[in-house]
Amino acid sequence: MIRGRRIRKRGIRNGALFALILLLAGCGSGPDRRSGLPTSHAPTSAQARQCLADLRRTGISFTPLPDRYFGGGCNAINSVKLLDIGTPVSNLGAMTCPLAEKFVGWARYGAQPAARFILGSELVRIETYGTYACRNMNGNMSGNLSEHAHSNAVDVSAFILADGRRISVKDGWQGDDRARQFLRVIHDSACKRFRTVLSPDYNAAHRDHFHFDMGGKGTYCR
Structure with missing residues (x-):
């Protein structure tokens, strides 16, 4: 015994x-920080849970994503995938919840009304170059990781109108009067929401898109 x-x-x-x-x-x-395998769908902080609750209250369609770690300092933590915000948006991948919330507000209350009142047509599509990308900052020699490497940035390139027009940042920033006015109005609207907003006026690397992110502690608008 x-x-x-x-x-x-x-x-x-x-x-x-x-x-x-x-x-x-x-x-x-x-979490496997080398392979990019997911960990959990549950938000990791009270702040993250509050952001998801706020995003749900907007009435848009989205899904929370599992945290992922990709190595080299790149990750997608407390991120979501926007499915339907009222206006179709191309190439959206993982976005941090705060970035997604600000993007929804900008599209609804900045870009859509500006298209209607300045260009005289409804906005039917927003084109982007995407969100998450494990890379350094464009046009920056410091070697610092971009906010894209943390799913905390989105690059917006063009706007499609119901009447068939396509207003691109590349051609419209120095284009006709209405295109210029529209792009500058929505640029200024973005500066009131995102922490960093970069336009073609910033450097050559941003000649064809607006960069929006929620990184850093202060605000920068150019």
């Missing part, structure tokens, strides 16, 4: 030791 108890205790100790070895070896259930 005593011998049987010793065997069971030894088995428990060996099992606990084996589990510890697996955890230290990276074989446990924690």
